[in-house]
Amino acid sequence: MRYQFDFGALLPYWRDFLDGALTTLTMTAFAVVFGLAIGILCAIGRRSASPLLQRLCGFYVELIRNTPYIIQIFFIFFGLSSIGLRLPIFAAAVLTLVVNVGAYTAEIVRAGMDTIHPGQIEAAQALGLSQPQIYWDVILRPALERVYPALTGQFVLMMLASSITSQISAEELTAVANNVQSFSFRAFETYIVVAVLYLALAVLLKLAFYGFGQLIFPRRRRLGTPL
Amino acid sequence: MAAAVSLRDVHKRFGEVEVLKGVSFEVAPGEVVAIIGRSGSGKSTALRCVNRLETIQSGEIELCGRRVDDPALDLRALRRDVGMVFQSYNLFPHLTVAENITLAPRRVRRTPPAEARRIAEEVLTRVGLSDKIDAYPEQLSGGQQQRVAIARSLAMEPKVMLFDEVTSALDPHLTGEVLKVMETLAKGGMTMLVVTHEMAFARRVADRVIFMHTGKVWETGPGSMLADPQTPELKEFLANGL
Amino acid sequence: MGGFTLTHFLYLLQATGWTVVLTLLAFVLGCLAGFLVMLARTAQVRWVRGLSGLYVDVVQGTPLLIVLFLIYFGLALFGFELPAIVAAALSLMIYCSAFLGEIWRGCVQSVPRTQTEASECLGLSRWQTLRDVVLPQAMRIATPPTVGFLVQVLKNTSLASVVGFVELTRASQVINNSLFQPFLVFGIAGLLYFALCYPLSRLSRALERKLNGGRRQPA
Ligand SMILES: Nc1ncnc2c1ncn2[C@@H]1O[C@H](COP(=O)(O)OP(=O)(O)O)[C@@H](O)[C@H]1O
Ligand SMILES: [Mg+2]
Numbered sequence: 001m002r003y004q005f006d007f008g009a010l011l012p013y014w015r016d017f018l019d020g021a022l023t024t025l026t027m028t029a030f031a032v033v034f035g036l037a038i039g040i041l042c043a044i045g046r047r048s049a050s051p052l053l054q055r056l057c058g059f060y061v062e063l064i065r066n067t068p069y070i071i072q073i074f075f076i077f078f079g080l081s082s083i084g085l086r087l088p089i090f091a092a093a094v095l096t097l098v099v100n101v102g103a104y105t106a107e108i109v110r111a112g113m114d115t116i117h118p119g120q121i122e123a124a125q126a127l128g129l130s131q132p133q134i135y136w137d138v139i140l141r142p143a144l145e146r147v148y149p150a151l152t153g154q155f156v157l158m159m160l161a162s163s164i165t166s167q168i169s170a171e172e173l174t175a176v177a178n179n180v181q182s183f184s185f186r187a188f189e190t191y192i193v194v195a196v197l198y199l200a201l202a203v204l205l206k207l208a209f210y211g212f213g214q215l216i217f218p219r220r221r222r223l224g225t226p227l
Numbered sequence: 228m229a230a231a232v233s234l235r236d237v238h239k240r241f242g243e244v245e246v247l248k249g250v251s252f253e254v255a256p257g258e259v260v261a262i263i264g265r266s267g268s269g270k271s272t273a274l275r276c277v278n279r280l281e282t283i284q285s286g287e288i289e290l291c292g293r294r295v296d297d298p299a300l301d302l303r304a305l306r307r308d309v310g311m312v313f314q315s316y317n318l319f320p321h322l323t324v325a326e327n328i329t330l331a332p333r334r335v336r337r338t339p340p341a342e343a344r345r346i347a348e349e350v351l352t353r354v355g356l357s358d359k360i361d362a363y364p365e366q367l368s369g370g371q372q373q374r375v376a377i378a379r380s381l382a383m384e385p386k387v388m389l390f391d392e393v394t395s396a397l398d399p400h401l402t403g404e405v406l407k408v409m410e411t412l413a414k415g416g417m418t419m420l421v422v423t424h425e426m427a428f429a430r431r432v433a434d435r436v437i438f439m440h441t442g443k444v445w446e447t448g449p450g451s452m453l454a455d456p457q458t459p460e461l462k463e464f465l466a467n468g469l
Numbered sequence: 470m471g472g473f474t475l476t477h478f479l480y481l482l483q484a485t486g487w488t489v490v491l492t493l494l495a496f497v498l499g500c501l502a503g504f505l506v507m508l509a510r511t512a513q514v515r516w517v518r519g520l521s522g523l524y525v526d527v528v529q530g531t532p533l534l535i536v537l538f539l540i541y542f543g544l545a546l547f548g549f550e551l552p553a554i555v556a557a558a559l560s561l562m563i564y565c566s567a568f569l570g571e572i573w574r575g576c577v578q579s580v581p582r583t584q585t586e587a588s589e590c591l592g593l594s595r596w597q598t599l600r601d602v603v604l605p606q607a608m609r610i611a612t613p614p615t616v617g618f619l620v621q622v623l624k625n626t627s628l629a630s631v632v633g634f635v636e637l638t639r640a641s642q643v644i645n646n647s648l649f650q651p652f653l654v655f656g657i658a659g660l661l662y663f664a665l666c667y668p669l670s671r672l673s674r675a676l677e678r679k680l681n682g683g684r685r686q687p688a
Contacts (some may be wrong), residue, residue, distance in 0.1 A: 003546045003547055062667065062670070063659075063663065065666075065670065066620065066624075066662065066663045066666035066667045066670055067624065067659045067662045067663050067666065068624040068625070068627035068628075068638065068662055069624070069627075070627045070628065070630070070638055071627060071638060071641070071655055071658055071659045071662060072659070074638075074641075074642070074645070074651060074655045075651065075652065075655040075656060075659060078645065078651035078655070079651040079652040079655065081651075082649065082650070082651050082652065083652075117315075117317075119313060119315050119317040120317055120319065122280055122313070122317065123311075123313060123317035123318075123319075123376075124319075125280060125306070126278055126280065126306060126309075126310065126311040126380075127306065127310075127330070127331035127335070127379070127380070127383060128302075128303045128306035128307055128331055128335045128383065129330070129331060129334055129335060130303065130334075130335075133334050133335075137319075137330060137334065138319060141321060142319070142320065142321040145321055156530075160530070160531070160532040160533075161532065163532035163534045163535060164532075164534060164628070166534070167631065174532065174534060174535065177535075177538075181542070187538070187542035187543075187546075188539070188542050188543045188546050191535055191538045191539045191542065191543070192539065194535055195531045195535050195536075195539065198530065198531050198532055198535060199527060199530040199531060202529075202530035203530070217321075219321050219322075219323075219363055222363070223363060223365070223366075225365070227320060227321055
């Protein structure tokens with residue numbers, strides 16, 4: 001019944017853990033950039049004048065938000081390869097993350113855009129700003145500032161969810177752990193180490209997002225109050 | 228001299244409801260015209276048709292020689308000629324006072340940042356707020372925010388300014404500072420179309436007053452007409468206020 | 470290789486039943502544990518608040534999949550050979566407790582302090598105050614996000630497939646392994662999940678709207 005912990009057995013694998021953690025971070029970075037882009041476009045689409053575009057974007061968001069990520073992974077990864085499209089695993093994993101987080105981002109960004117008072121847009125129109133300029137300066141920038149905490153929280157959750165890409169053998173942190181435990185026969189210790197690494201990554205990511213927010217939102221930096 | 232603003236038989240409907248029922252009036256260059264009338268009489272709508280925040284169903288609107296009702300109108304060119312100040316200030320909360328003011332010059336006219344900053348300093352001096360140039364809107368009082376909104380419009384050097392009840396959201400003790408800025412503008416020769424409930428201001432500053440009632444121009448005349456109303460509707464309006 | 474037949478579909482439906490069972494099991498356990506976490510997070514004793522805060526941060530900062538592996542492999546080492554459904558339910562319970570505990574803490578703390586103070590003046594004990602004054606008010610606010618979180622739990626039961634529990638995801642994998650028609654098979658599985666989740670999502674939003682009484686957030 002007594003179990004002897006032996007973390008020493010994992011020492012030889014420290015490089016693998018490090019590589020896995022770096023892969024997780026790289027995947028996250030790609031997914032944040034592309035997911036944000038898709039989310040913003042989709043949020044704009046849902047506010048567009050075209051009913052077709054509204055429907056299409058709404059359908060995408062609801063479909064993704066109401067199905068498990070692992071099913072999305074299998075659908076995209078095995079589906080694509082069944083029609084002969086064999087993406088590199090890393091690219092496939094990033095693709096599934098982007099598709100997934102894009103929908104959540106769209107919903108958050110849309111909620112932010114809904115808080116922009118119509119008077120703001122009229123004031124910008126009266127000043128002669130063009131529609132794209134209004135979208136950027138008067139709608140998106142304050143909307144993103146307002147939802148920044150929710151948005152970055154979602155990105156941290158996505159980083160954690162990226163562990164599920166281990167199921168298609170993307171060589172990220174969880175897949176590394178699965179390998180290491182099968183070589184070292186130290187499953188419990190391995191997953192404890194990996195849990196700690198994920199915690200560290202989550203803290204790191206939160207700090208990075210905080211710093212980035214201070215950088216790009218001068219108002220928050222100077223006043224410290226939410227917009 | 229050609230009118231700076233002219234409306235001829237303007238009709239405007241929202242769905243089934245006709246809000247402007249054949250409105251006609253003119254504003255000469257340098258003239259200050261006050262529009263008064265009960266809430267819901269169509270004052271804001273008339274103003275918003277002038278800078279085409281609303282499109283009209285029939286009639287003609289001209290501003291500085293440009294047909295506003297022309298579907299092929301160059302909107303940005305129109306809005307370079309006409310500025311608008313709103314009841315609710317509508318300053319951009321995420322931008323500093325300077326950024327609020329320089330946004331349009333930088334984006335629309337491609338003014339270089341240093342030059343735009345100089346313009347901001349200049350217009351802020353005109354509204355008496357040069358010390359607030361780097362503040363954020365929420366750090367200002369309502370009266371100060373409204374003066375910044377006026378400065379923001381001035382920065383685009385409009386030929387005509389529209390004011391829609393710009394003091395209605397302010398505490399009484401803050402309206403004075405805004406009205407003073409507007410009076411200075413008027414004295415400086417700005418063409419102004421002012422929707423207002425400040426009768427004293429209308430009488431003292433406006434060259435002409437338009438009383439709107441149920442979507443029509445009901446009575447019009449010099450500021451002194453407020454002391455001598457001709458129609459029972461204006462009489463009643465002046466007696467009961469809003 | 471063959472086509473997707475009615476037998477396959479019935480197999481998926483049966484597995485959907487297990488998904489629902491696991492969801493309910495995890496959610497009920499998670500609510501109980503989450504209630505304790507909420508109590509600890511709002512406790513008057515500082516170290517209880519701190520410790521439970523740490524618990525929440527650790528669980529929320531660890532992938533659910535890793536929690537599942539820890540439970541599944543970890544408890545085996547101490548001599549508990551858990552059936553996959555139990556390991557899955559336990560991990561989901563832990564996951565649930567941290568998130569629900571935190572959601573509910575927010576709801577409880579959004580009840581105005583004056584309410585608590587007033588009841589304490591009336592001589593109610595802390596527990597009575599909580600039960601008779603704070604919780605009934607907090608529950609109204611808590612319902613929409615709790616229903617919303619149920620959707621998260623339902624989706625996350627899919628991870629039980631990784632330790633071999635045959636719920637909807639595992640069943641679709643099994644079928645796909647023999648048919649190799651991933652778009653079709655995972656598409657159907659996705660639609661079954663959607664059929665369960667979407668009504669709950671709509672319900673959560675409707676409750677939220679009703680709570681706000683149609684009021685929009687001020688700009
Ligand atoms: N966007 C709109 N849609 C529908 N009705 C409107 C709209 N804007 C104004 N109205 C209606 O038009 C009428 C005139 O409004 P408005 O021009 O704002 O009056 P005023 O500024 O004189 O108070 C009112 O009855 C108002 O309800
Ligand atoms: Mg009005």
